[in-house]
Amino acid sequence: MAGEKQEEIKHSLEQIKNLSITLFNQYKEMKPVIRISEAVFAVNGDISFTSGLPKAGKSTITRFMIATALMPHIPQEHDTISIRSEYCQGRKVIYLDTEQNPADTQKMITSILDIAGLSEQPENFIALNLREYSHSENLDYLKSLFHHYNDAYLWIIDGVTDFLPSANDETAGNEIIRYLMKMSSINDTCIVCLIHENSGNSNGKMRGHIGSEAARKCQGAISVSYEEDKGVHSIKSTYFRGSKRIEPIYWQFNENGKPVSCDNETLDNIKKIAEDKDHSKNIEIAKVLEKVFKNVNGTGLTSDILKQRVVLYAPPAKQNSSKDAIRKRNDRYFKAIINSRLLRVEEDVRDNIKRTIYHYDNPNLKIGF
Incomplete structure (x- = not known):
């Protein structure tokens, strides 16, 4: 179009070709x-x-x-x-x-x-x-x-x-x-x-x-x-x-x-400490999940609803935490629950939309660790 400012082209085609990656x-x-x-x-x-x-x-x-x-x-x-x-x-x-x-x-x-x-x-x-x-x-x-x-x-x-x-x-x-x-x-x-x-x-x-x-x-x-x-x-x-x-x-x-x-003895102690820590964490998560899934009656929860209820029942964040710090902490806690292997996952299709549904089948802390 007449009068329209032309965009400045800074590199020649030869220069651009020099950037090409080939098998040669x-x-x-x-x-x-x-x-x-x-x-x-x-x-x-x-x-x-x-x-x-x-x-x-x-x-x-x-x-x-x-x-x-x-x-x-x-x-x-x-x-x-x-x-x-x-x-x-x-x-x-x-x-x-x-x-x-x-x-x-x-x-x-x-x-x-x-x-x-x-x-x-x-x-x-x-x-x-x-x-x-x-x-x-x-x-x-x-x-x-x-x-x-x-x-x-x-x-x-x-x-x-x-x-x-x-x-x-x-x-x-x-x-x-x-x-x-x-x-x-x-x-x-x-x-x-x-x-x-x-x-x-x-x-x-x-x-x-x-x-x-x-x-x-x-x-x-x-x-x-x-x-x-x-x-x-x-x-x-x-x-x-x-x-x-x-x-x-x-x-x-x-x-x-x-x-x-x-040494091997120290490594064995490290492994035991890690296992004990994981066990304690799973106990804590199980207590939260019991509250999250109370009265759900076997229907399961979608990811969004699960996260909302996890945030509601999770242990309180540190005092004076910023909103951003609380959000990140909630994200980490939700991820820990998803990765805890205490949930049963199934796929559900409704109105041609695929959804992930989470179930908790281990009430009263009867958990197979």
Whole structure:
């Protein structure tokens, strides 16, 4: 139409064709760099994340990732709490610490060398402390480091949110994730970032908007926690692309303050504690379900009605909880009931509409656990 403003076309067809993926394209092979148990956690050309609450054990996990990358040979009997990196072949391993003071970073180096069985710090192991700088200065340093060490094998960034004005800054969070993805590809390197989890979190949800973006884009994510009821630390897989999720890995500090894998007796105790906890939870859920299904007379409940009644009879939320916190708590509790296996599920078709109907057939706590 005459006079209508033409939309600006910024890319030529040739440039667009360069984005095409065909069977004839050749790319660098993405090889495992870090394994957790038998699963691949991190690879070259991509980013991965380690999350946890403060003092959960993220730094300990980091020590093993770095130490094993510096070891040409790892004896099978060497306890690395199921963390093994592929040997760096002399390429640089870089650790960026934005959280600890320099003295603690130095202790970290000593511990890494002790695990690796090294008496001196190798030239290819570079540790830097950026604690005193602002987020913008940290980002400038990061960009300079990727330029100067463009042949590095492994990057560990301890405190990725310290490169942002806020963990919830959507624009900055998206940009740093995109930037790290880009540099991992360009430099054919492996990048592992450490990030805190939301306070009170129990499902490995990483902090802020950057955490949500990381979960969508990363190669792998693990959650590290201290399980106070069991007296042990754990590693759990949140997400592994192209690899099965692992069974939880449990470890603790021995009498000398060194991290070690839990022995069989401790693992048996952990299993018993978990079973007892599940049993108690099922008892609680059964009591709620008895109230939910009272006077239903065998007709069952649709999902919407079931949730309404569960929310009505569920144990009260914590005092002073926000509406959003209560909503999330109700969602979690409803999900726990659906997954409890105490309900019988059947499909019902009415007016050509398929519905899921839930029944509770275990009144008076006569439950087959």
